[in-house]
Amino acid sequence: MHTIRLVIIDDDALVRAGLGMLLGGGRSGFEIVGEGADGADAVPLVEAHRPDIVLMDIRMPRVDGVAATRQVLALPDPPKVIVLTTFSSDDLVVEALRAGAHGFLLKDTAPPEMVEAIRRAADGERALSPQVVSAVIAAATSHPGDERTRRARAELDGLSERELEVAVELGRGLSNAEIATKLYQSVATVKATVTRILAKLGCTNRTQVALLVHDADLVD
Template identity: 50%
Template sequence: MSELPNTPIRLLVVDDDPLVRGGLQAMLGGAAELEILGEATNGVEALKAVEALKPDVVLMDIRMPQMDGLTATQKLRARENPPEIIILTTLDTDDHVLRALRAGASGFLLKYTPPAEIVAAIKRVAAGEPILSPTVTRKLMNHISDDWQPNRQQIAKDQFAQLSTREQEVAKAIGEGKTNAQIAQQLFMSVPTVKAHITRILTKLDFNNRVQIALLAHDAQ
């Protein structure tokens, strides 16, 4: 995990609902830790805004006209030095959250989350810590039916087999939602050693963050 930035976290808000955008601006505009660079109303605008404004974090809605948040997330995360992306969702109606996480999003926030929790989540993501609890992971995996592909389990097993035994243990612990400190305690290693294993896993599998490691551990079962 990287250190929290000393300068304000540069934020872009992407949502087609003007009420949501206005609400987020009002809630987050007074936070000294954040600098809201601007807004976008769909994925096409988001791609242009990210290129022009260089935000650290993007709050990304899923369902939008012209280009949805899933497609925009995939395109942004494929860029060099991409921003961190937090998915804005209602959970009960958005079918593609898990696919967005697979594409490299750093987690999600329920719309209308209390301001203090949103600020805390943005700070965590900016510091390199994805926001996805074990409970929410299970809900998403149970909720989303159209994401499963017949060969996904075999692909995941093949990827998992590329890892050393110790890396597999770390990956499984990440899949259980454990923090670095909890993993270190469970596997009798130091936190820096855990971080080193995670870095090697990300490099080996060409992943963006530990959310993707968690999903791999789930798929490989």
Template identity: 55%
Template sequence: MAELNVVRLVIVDDDPLVRAGLRMILGGTGDVDVVGEAADGRDAIDVVVRERPDVVLMDIRMPRMDGLAATRRLRDRGSPARVIVLTTFDTDELVFTALREGAAGFLLKDTGPADIVAAVRRVALGEPMLSPSVTSRLIAMATQQGDDSRRHTARALLARLTDREREVALAVAEGLTNAEIALSLHLGLATVKTHVGSVFAKLEVTNRVQVSRCVHDADLVPEQDTRSS
């Protein structure tokens, strides 16, 4: 996070009107500083490397280099910037690809201003952000397109977890924050953070969205007493 808890933000979209609208929405909040813009993925990489933002709002479909390729290259460069993918959801597979590339959140382009601001703040704090309709669509797609191979892989990964880590993974998949998990499982916040880190390592993922995808790939549903201790 930037000094004084101001979120440094880069906006990436090939439509100048979209960029202007997002700048207007986010620039007037007082705790979000739009430090750069780019019209395609290639320029986005240069801007992110130069400005070192906390969060990047990244369009998917752009000329020269799309948002997925840019997200992957930023990840490969070790950039700490957290990417929120902006999507119209016109191609479902793009969303799954973005998950694999390490996107920390998804927003539809028709998301309301207040929700966009909330998403940027939440992702800057290290929490994932999925539009409710995106979450529902992802789960539905995972069910419709699920095959034995993917389900087997996900369950094999989850089998590496201890009972407590499994509880934490299920809670993460439900969208709970670390603080909410701590309260629900009667654990200290530091303990939850340790468990989340272990879950990331054992599931071979880099963010909470990917944990959620693994849980849903495995077709797991929390049991009634999962959240008690």
């Protein structure tokens, strides 16, 4: 199994230590290759260590997680970024997701769920704390306004009928396997369709597609 290389950015030393105990030592297929205490540390650490995933605290004193996420994702061949937060209703989480973060996790997510979510992210799936997937997407896109809805629908108009079907299921938070079952397709076909959707929409991950689908008011 491929070892997932991680960089942890969090201004709380106890959080960094806790994540180190949970994910370090290679026992769970992870390797922590760098740690930082502020968003300003993110780019230098990523350039030095080339991780697969950055676990990024959302609220930090100098450079917050949103700004740091934008900086990391602007790098050539960037890692995936998962933002960490204490509150599911944190407005900065929504900003980070729109900036391209692959997902977010609550800091009190149960260890097995956190490990599984990070593994899913490494495989290209969305990484969101299971208990708040629906809530955060709904909060991010509630009452988007006529203009945002119009823009989102215009962007989605470029998808084929089948691609739009898959995009809507991404908006509902379904995994590739769940979409395959629902739409009577193979998982490989769904993966290929998701790749085409990302390319056509200029999105970097499934979460951005989900937000766009909700902006377009295509899911309840």
